[in-house]
Amino acid sequence: MTVNFDARPHLARRARLADTLREAGGGVAILATAPERRRNRDSDFPYRHDSYFYYLTGFTEPEAVLVLVATAAETRSLLFCRAKNEEHEIWEGFRFGPAAAAECFAFDEAAPIDTLDERLPELIANQPALWFSMGDDPAWDARLLAALNRVREGARNGVSAPDRLCDVRTPLDAMRLIKDASEIELMRRAADITAAAHVRAMQAVRPGMHEYSLEAELLHEFRRQGAEYPAYPSIVAAGANACVLHYTANNGALRDGELVMIDAGCEYRSYAGDISRTFPVNGRFEGAARDVYALVLSAQKAAIAECTVGKRFNDPHDTAVRILSQGMLDLGLLRGSLDEVLETSAFRRFYMHRTSHWLGLDVHDCGEYKSDGEWRALEAGMVLTIEPGCYIRPADDVPEAFWNVGVRIEDDVLVTGVRPDVLTSAAPKSIADVESCMAAGRD
Ligand code: GLY
Ligand code: MN
Ligand code: MN
Numbered sequence: 315m316t317v318n319f320d321a322r323p324h325l326a327r328r329a330r331l332a333d334t335l336r337e338a339g340g341g342v343a344i345l346a347t348a349p350e351r352r353r354n355r356d357s358d359f360p361y362r363h364d365s366y367f368y369y370l371t372g373f374t375e376p377e378a379v380l381v382l383v384a385t386a387a388e389t390r391s392l393l394f395c396r397a398k399n400e401e402h403e404i405w406e407g408f409r410f411g412p413a414a415a416a417e418c419f420a421f422d423e424a425a426p427i428d429t430l431d432e433r434l435p436e437l438i439a440n441q442p443a444l445w446f447s448m449g450d451d452p453a454w455d456a457r458l459l460a461a462l463n464r465v466r467e468g469a470r471n472g473v474s475a476p477d478r479l480c481d482v483r484t485p486l487d488a489m490r491l492i493k494d495a496s497e498i499e500l501m502r503r504a505a506d507i508t509a510a511a512h513v514r515a516m517q518a519v520r521p522g523m524h525e526y527s528l529e530a531e532l533l534h535e536f537r538r539q540g541a542e543y544p545a546y547p548s549i550v551a552a553g554a555n556a557c558v559l560h561y562t563a564n565n566g567a568l569r570d571g572e573l574v575m576i577d578a579g580c581e582y583r584s585y586a587g588d589i590s591r592t593f594p595v596n597g598r599f600e601g602a603a604r605d606v607y608a609l610v611l612s613a614q615k616a617a618i619a620e621c622t623v624g625k626r627f628n629d630p631h632d633t634a635v636r637i638l639s640q641g642m643l644d645l646g647l648l649r650g651s652l653d654e655v656l657e658t659s660a661f662r663r664f665y666m667h668r669t670s671h672w673l674g675l676d677v678h679d680c681g682e683y684k685s686d687g688e689w690r691a692l693e694a695g696m697v698l699t700i701e702p703g704c705y706i707r708p709a710d711d712v713p714e715a716f717w718n719v720g721v722r723i724e725d726d727v728l729v730t731g732v733r734p735d736v737l738t739s740a741a742p743k744s745i746a747d748v749e750s751c752m753a754a755g756r757d
Contacts (some may be wrong), residue, residue, distance in 0.1 A: 327489065340443070341444060493697055493728070
C-alpha cells in the first residue's frame, strides 16, 4: 500500500492535460498502464508501471486504465483497476480495489477493470476526439478501434463517434519535459542515492574482486535507501570492457593498474538517477589513464556550464566535442588540425555517442530534442545528463599506453534560471576527490 501518498501533483497534471485537450476542442483520453511480462514459466519480470500513466495517476498496480474526460463543461477522471480479491491478496499482496483507489488517488470515479470494455463505448460516445498512445500496443489499438465501431453502430440513435484520433503522448511529452516541484524533489533523492552507491563502490573496490561484486555494492545501497530497483541495467566495466558502451555482463576481474567505469542509477519512486564514474582499481590515477580522465573531466565541466536557460540542447555536446577533440590531438590519438577533426568527425573514433539525454521517469526520458528543425532551447525545469567519454581500442596507430582506456563521467543537471544545478554533485569526480574518497574506504 502506498504510504503518505500525495495525490495533488498527479491531480494537477490531469487538470493541465484536460486544459490542453479542451484547447484542442475537447475529448477523452485513455491511458493504460504497462502489462505484466512473463520471464519464464511461472515467473514474471519485476513489474514496472507505464511512465505516462504513473505521471497522471501515481497508481502502481498492473491492470489499470485511466479515462480522462475533458469537455467544455467538466473534467472527469475515472480509474479502472483490479477489484479487491481476498484470495489473490493472500498470495500476491494488497490491491486497492476501486473504492479505496478513488479516494487515495483522487479520482472522480473508479470501477473494476473487467467492466472497461462494456463502458468504453459510453465513455467515448459524443466526444470530438479520442486521445491515446497510438501504435504503442497493437492489442490496445484494436481494443479502442473496436469500441469506436461499437459507438458507430449506435449512429442511428443519434450517437456520434470521435472523428479525431490523437496521440496523447504529444501533450504529455511537453509536460514531462519540464519537471514540477514534486518531481524535482524525487529526482534529487534519486540522485543522492545514486551518488551514495557510487561512493560505496569506490570505497569497496580492491584488485582481485570482480565487476559483479561492485554491482552488488550498488544494489545494496539502492535498496538500503529505499530505491525500488536500478533505473537501467548497471554497467560495471573494468579495463577493456569500459570500451563497450553498453557492457552489462559485469563478470570480469578488477585488475591492479586498470580503471573501472560504472554507469548506474537507481529508480526512486519512479524517477531515475543516471551517474557514470570512472576510477582506478588500485585507488591512484596514473599515466595515460590519468591524462584521458583529466581530459574527459574538463570536457564534462565545460559542457555542464552550458546548461543554462536559452542555450540549445546541442550546445553542451558541441562544447564537449571541441575540448575532447583538442585533447585527442594533444595526446597523440589523432593527427591534423582541430578544424579538420571537427569537420570530418574524426573524434568519433574515440567518442561515438552523444553527450546528453533528458532524464525523468524514464532514464532516456520523453520530450522532443528539436523544435521546428532547431535544437530546442533549454528551459528552467528541464533535467538532462552530461556524459562525455573517451574509449580507446587497441590499434597500430594509437600509442600503446592508451590501449583499452575507457572513461565516462556523467552527471544529472537541472536547468534553472540561475546556474546549472548538478543534482549528482555528491559523487566525487575530481582526481583529488576520487582518490581521497577511495583512500577513506581503505582506512
Ligand atoms: N545509462 C544509460 C545512459 O547513460 O544513457
Ligand atoms: Mn545517461
Ligand atoms: Mn548512464
